[in-house]
Amino acid sequence: MRLKEKAIEMSEIYRQNQKVEAIILAGSVARKLEDEHSDIELHILWSEPPEDEERLGPINNSSGTILSYHPYEDEEWSETYLTKEGIKLEISNFLTLTVEKIISEVIEQYDTNYEKQCIVSSVHDGVSLYGEVKVHALKDRIEVYPEELAKRMISENLWLSNRWHNREALLKRKDWLMLYDVICEVQRDLFGVLFGLNRMYVHHPAFKWMAYNVERMNIKPENLYERMANTLIGEPEYSVQELEVLIEEVLHLVEQYAPELNIAEQQKRIQYAK
Structure with missing residues (x-):
C-alpha cells in the first residue's frame, strides 16, 4: 500500500x-x-x-x-x-x-x-x-511570505556562529570533531539566510531534503548543493576554504537582492579569524 x-x-x-x-x-x-x-x-x-x-x-x-x-x-x-x-x-x-x-x-x-x-x-x-x-x-x-520575516532571517543568520572565528586554530590543531560541528553550524546559518532571500519557510531545523530545497531556490550560489556536500566530505582545508568562498557569495547575494539591509557589522565580524 x-x-x-x-x-x-x-x-x-x-x-x-x-x-x-x-x-x-x-x-x-x-x-x-x-x-x-x-x-x-x-x-x-x-x-x-x-x-x-x-x-x-x-x-x-x-x-x-x-x-x-x-x-x-x-x-x-x-x-x-x-x-x-x-x-x-x-x-x-x-x-x-x-x-x-x-x-x-x-x-x-x-x-x-x-x-x-x-x-x-x-x-x-x-x-x-x-x-x-x-x-x-x-x-x-x-501564502505570501512576509518581507519583514525575510529581513530578519537574513540579518539574524548572517551573524554566523561565534566559533567560526576559531576555524584556523581548529584546522592547525586537527580538532576535527569540533571543526565539523562548526562547519555544519555555519552551513545551517547560510541556509537560514538563503531561505529568507528566497521567501521559503524553514521546514526542518536541520534543513532536511537539502537537494530538493536547493532546487527550489531562485537565489543561490552556483552549484550550491554540490559545494555544500563536498564541504562535508572533502579534505578539511578544502572544506574551510570553500565555506569561506560560499559565505562571500551569499553576502554578495544579500547586497544584490536585499540592498536595504545594513549588514556592515555582520561583514566585519565574519572577516575575523584567529
Whole structure:
C-alpha cells in the first residue's frame, strides 16, 4: 500500500471524532519526496484537548504498536506507532487555536523560530485530508511570505556562529570533531539566510531534503548543493576554504537582492579569524 493511501485510510478513523477539526498530511509524503525509508506524518487539529483514549483509539483500531507516546509539551501531544503492515505514523496533535496562534507569531510578528516555522511550512506544503475549509483558510494566511520575516532571517543568520572565528586554530590543531560541528553550524546559518532571500519557510531545523530545497531556490550560489556536500566530505582545508568562498557569495547575494539591509557589522565580524 502506498503511504498516501494509508494516510487517507487512517484519516478516516481520526475524523470520526467530532473534536477533530482538520487533518493535514505533512512531511515527505505530502511533498512527494517519499522513499523506502519514509513514514507518514499527520497533523491532527482539535477543537479541544484530546483525551488519552481519543489518541489511543486510532492506534488500537489499526492494531498498531506504540513506539513513543508523549504528554502535552511544547503546545502539542505527539505519538508514534507502527501499523500492522509495518508502516510508521508520526502524529502531532494540536489545538486549532494553537496553530492559528503560531501562524500569527510567524506571519504578523515575524518570529524566526524554526520550530514555529516548521509548523507553518507543514501547513503551507501539506495536503488536506479532512476539514478542507479550515485548512485552506490557514493556507491563505501564509501564502505570501512576509518581507519583514525575510529581513530578519537574513540579518539574524548572517551573524554566523561565534566559533567560526576559531576555524584556523581548529584546522592547525586537527580538532576535527569540533571543526565539523562548526562547519555544519555555519552551513545551517547560510541556509537560514538563503531561505529568507528566497521567501521559503524553514521546514526542518536541520534543513532536511537539502537537494530538493536547493532546487527550489531562485537565489543561490552556483552549484550550491554540490559545494555544500563536498564541504562535508572533502579534505578539511578544502572544506574551510570553500565555506569561506560560499559565505562571500551569499553576502554578495544579500547586497544584490536585499540592498536595504545594513549588514556592515555582520561583514566585519565574519572577516575575523584567529
